Amino acid sequence: MSHDLVARIFLPAFTNPHLAKLDDAAIFDTQGRLAFTTDSYVVTPIFFPGGDIGKLAVCGTVNDLAMMGAVPLYLTLSFIIEEGLPEDELQAIVDSAQTAAADAGAMIVAGDTKVVPHGSADRLFVNTSGIGTVPPQIDISGSNARVGDKVILSGTIGDHGIAVLSQREGLRFSTTLQSDCASLDKMVAQMLEVSSNIHCLRDPTRGGLATTLNEIAAQSRVGIRIEEDRIPVRHEVRAACDMLGFDPLYVANEGKLVAMVAAEDAERVLGAIRRNNLGREAAIIGEVTAGRAGRVVMKTSIGASRIVDMLVGDILPRIC
């Protein structure tokens, strides 16, 4: 069964010289520093407005590399398939993974498939790894934020989480909202072209913007201050969050980044982000401060301030 799937679905889609050899591992030459990452994708439903688990897996892995300033080169994809998944659905997911990889200029050089009995997985799980090269002089890390840096957000928050949630059983509501699922490697390259003072990059996925900012504040031992009114949120996302009792700050994104950039370069980097189609609504949302290390504070719309903490537990819809 698995062998058959490889021949019929995976090889034709991911065709490249490394994979075509069907050896136990891919061999390739590289130069310089490498970035290496892994992730697993268990999103439900596996198809959602604006993407599917295949595109999500590739974009997510590419973004993990891009957030280190790396140029994505090689990916691996492993599929754990629940028995009974329709073949046309698998084909669609594999095709969209390949399209996403090609867009990012990355090659899928190894993979694996396992079919497990009904009930042993929820339709389809995808595990990935990714390798990229890090150009010389690049030093981007969650621990590099410096007091005075500006905090730049590349666009609206919460689109992915709300788009996926709108499709869940029992929560289904109609919205034209699409997931923002996208690879950010080109945006990062454009940012690095205009500035060598980009200190941190991170994509606010699970846990949302709030969790990402808290992670950076803790890692860099700095305070972060943001302003609620500067954070772009789509009206549909805000409305859905109000209805469900969520805070957009904690809702997942899959095609956004947060950058900590030296103040003197901030406008230039913002311009570079905005020139990219995925970053048109980018904004400077705050700055890194000498405030209490690890603490994120937000000026609210009405001029008060509050602490923005990490996401704790899962977000669940409220009663009323």
Place this chain on the structure above:
Amino acid sequence: MKFTSEFRRSELAGGLVSRIHRHSKTPARLMEFCGGHTVAILKHGIRQLLPPTIEMLSGPGCPVCVTANVDLDKAMALAKVPGVILATFGDMLKVPGSNSSLQEAKAEVADVRIVYSTMDGLDIARRNPQKSVVFLGIGFETTAPTLAASILQAEQEGIKNYYMLSQHKLCPPITRVLLDLGEIKLQGIVCPGHVSAIIGSRSWEFIPRDYGIPCVVSGFEPLDILQCIDMLVSQIESGEARVEIAYRRGVRPEGNQTALKLLDQVFEPCPTSWRGVGTVPQSGLRLRERYRRFDAELSFDFDPGPTKEHQGCICGEILRGVKTPRDCPLFAEKCNPEQPVGPCMVSSEGSCAAYYLYGVQGSAFKVPGFPISV
């Protein structure tokens, strides 16, 4: 009109805050009945903007929090009955009963589904005719009409496998009990917005009449709440006490007659148990005789076992307004949203969760201030 951003404008907020500062002379303790208000007040930082004369106190208005363990245990036991699918609002999933939560029951054997609307619960029943779907009916007057509508719909369609565990609670009776207990002295009450949209602002008239306390119904946006506080301050300073509405886009004095008729058609008042208070007569809702066949308690054989209270948890006192989350020795230590001991730490409208999430974790630090134009 988007009904959100218009009610968060800082220049209008500044104007209201200035008025409150100018007019408030008498120390006043105001209780926001509703958990939604507690969350909004902390989330937008409203407390920081108020003069020292005004103290805000959280009340019992979180339906998840006030559900007593004896009732939670029934839900856990029902969820474990073979062939039962328990449909519930998401808030309920992690609430700890005497021994476990629905989430734990779900991990073991139970089929628990989170829904947003009662009609989604009905839909699960339609798609699983061989199973019994029990909707966990928790909530105040706000959600009860939608449960009533689902019962009528089930009856009309002849859906035989849909049931309800009604643990609904009514707001005016518990407010009267809290005021009669006399443990807290209040100068004003921020009346719940969504509940009042259903029952009407007139339902609160007994408070100024019998207790001399000013009441203003509020919406949930920062400007709604500030306007409500401003109106309460005006009443307090002029020595008046009446019911007013600061949420006219949602609330009428007479309420929503359609919803009230639905409620009355399907439910009747009954005694029910409140966390921290005990049994209060005529403060719950049960299905009327005609709809008893939908009553899960009468339709299934299940044993909730003995009820136990959470050791050291002061949720009951917090719900009565006698203590605040910061008075609890478990707060943020043994009890946090990851490992909740009591329900107030679980629900998105619970006082403890709101205090935890919005950084009111202790008195040891102050949030660094932003310039506030007052």
